[in-house]
Amino acid sequence: MSLIVQKYGGTSMGSIERIRNVAARAAKWHRAGHQVVIVPSAMSGETNRLLDLAQQISEHASRRELDMIASTGEQVSVGLLAIALQSIGVDAISFTGWQVPVRTDNAYGKARIESIEDARVRAELDAGRVVIVTGFQGVDTGGNITTLGRGGSDTSAVAVAAALGADECQIFTDVDGVYTTDPRVVADARRLARITFEEMLEMASLGSKVLQSRSVEFAGKYQVRTRVLSSLTPPDIPVEEEARSGTLITIEEDDNMEKAVVSGIAFSRNAAKITVMNVPDRPGIAFQILGPIAAANIEVDVIIQNQSVGGMTDFSFTVPHTEFKRALDILEREVRGPLGTGDIVGDPDICKVSAVGIGMSSHAGVASTMFGALYEEGINIQMISTSEIKISVVIADKYMELAVRALHKAFGLEQEKTA
């Protein structure tokens, strides 16, 4: 017998029929002798409906009250799912975040989980029940309801799994696992049987929408064996088959680990590049340029500063496409004159393409393979940024699909014909 935590997203909970499917799938695991904890999201559209009501009253609503309102979506979900399980003969009980309790800080709307008490959930599991816990929410030390922010249910599930020492956290989604890249861009993208936490984290932060970044951080930190798998398969597929499906995110690097140097190609578009030219190369200059940008709440992604030539350097960074004009205005007003820089130039239509892989740092050839593949397609690289497990390039947005396909092929990531 093992203890399994299953997370189901809003789409999986989107109708009475789908809730019945979730119940059937969980019941199958329960009947196979496993202890099962379920963390469902709110029914799809419900959180938006609730926040829209609040928005209609005031656009500056208190975050505490927004959490009070938004948390009800998950509360309805857990109750309905408990009833669905009971109706097929499975003893089940639901808990809200404060009932467990899931303790968080008091950063309403984006709270962080601090601890989860396991006694109450464990007692119900030991009594033979399936336990259903609200995702996305917790309670602060003042007894106020908090929410973790969008996508927080993934994090809730992983955190509950960590607190219970679960054998596996299964994240059911509308894709059947993590792919070498987005199959909508590269038709022969391949599903990965395994991926490390670090790689998954890079994939998530680089634009892969499969898992929320914070949940992957959490899974890595507490070493929660996490599996991404499909909620679209028939709920009655055999447990043994489902247990091997999807993509396992793990720290294990055993013999079965795939040995590919590069695991996948991630990408994000709708970015813009800005370059401040002829910047005096002195300490604190990066802070002086990016300070006003941060103060305006504009997110900065890639940052590059070239080596100084004659005491002057060029300083480049990327911002979201929608913030391009605003960022330029701020720089012209607050940076150019005061710092005595040269022209401020930019490109509003760039994208970032990244090769991700845990084995990369020990393989010098990865960068040259990457740059060579882009060169062969005639794609100009505008910026390069590297880390232990990824190389990112910034290129013109229009070349994005072409670059992803070229890199996918260059690193041999395509579907094995015989698989």
Place this chain on the structure above:
Amino acid sequence: MSLIVQKYGGTSMGSIERIRNVAARAAKWHRAGHQVVIVPSAMSGETNRLLDLAQQISEHASRRELDMIASTGEQVSVGLLAIALQSIGVDAISFTGWQVPVRTDNAYGKARIESIEDARVRAELDAGRVVIVTGFQGVDTGGNITTLGRGGSDTSAVAVAAALGADECQIFTDVDGVYTTDPRVVADARRLARITFEEMLEMASLGSKVLQSRSVEFAGKYQVRTRVLSSLTPPDIPVEEEARSGTLITIEEDDNMEKAVVSGIAFSRNAAKITVMNVPDRPGIAFQILGPIAAANIEVDVIIQNQSVGGMTDFSFTVPHTEFKRALDILEREVRGPLGTGDIVGDPDICKVSAVGIGMSSHAGVASTMFGALYEEGINIQMISTSEIKISVVIADKYMELAVRALHKAFGLEQEKTA
């Protein structure tokens, strides 16, 4: 400065616009220097929508899970109302039943309030905030969410007022007070400025829909000065005017108390009468007849047993119209043969009309005035039942409006022309 608890029903909370009106009305009291606690219901239709979702999954849903689901309606209401108050510059904070906490027994779906802790609410009031507390719900000693059953928000408001020692509990409804009878039946029905708890209780249990019976019991038991008033007046009518409006439910019998013997005429229709004839008059017979009826969960209202003649008696009682056939079947099967009674006869279309008044028991003339008025209209009385403060008669359903109008006139309850 006084402490006011205001309760608003689902219709008053039925739209964003109406929620704004509730906020404006409460803000007016707050700005006039009063401490204000608000107990709103769920937005109209919301509780039904939630229970319908559960019903679609299973018609035998666990009551615990139904409470988990249904309680979210009020939780959304309190959050929205807090935001509405904040948006007009009034500091406000919302609490769920478990946050206060409102402690109840664990009779899910019909829980009874056992105690309310006042510290948290009082601290927020003392900090100058309007406090909004969910109606209809509480938490049991196991930390499970409970609901009080339909209409429970009235009871919540009165209980919160009792716990805080509030100066007044204001129940805002879609009528402007308690009337001598239903104005839809008697055009010149008169609004009562005051009514005692006992009279209100009889009015409520006899069919007046203004207040839920349990809330009146609670108000009487804890002597909470309770006022029924209109939520349909403009929210900005002066506080002094609103403070005198509606109907005050009170124990005070001071000089200003209206001295009428009969305060109002209540009625309930859709009932049926059943008579078991020639019942052997021996101890336990009432239990033996009504036991099977109670076991089938059929509510019994008026019960009459005539004096025995020759060791045999007739036993009559009323049941809801919809249960008439089922009750007859049960009696034929389980009572007639086993007890050796005579025929079982009935009338599926009767109603009950009652005269209610605290001064009645000391006025023998009330009964004869009542019977005389009905006689003059040619209305046959089928059953009579009396208590300290009411006389009820059971008559043919078709005479109901006629009887109510005749009694209203006979007791001189009509609107004063000069008022």
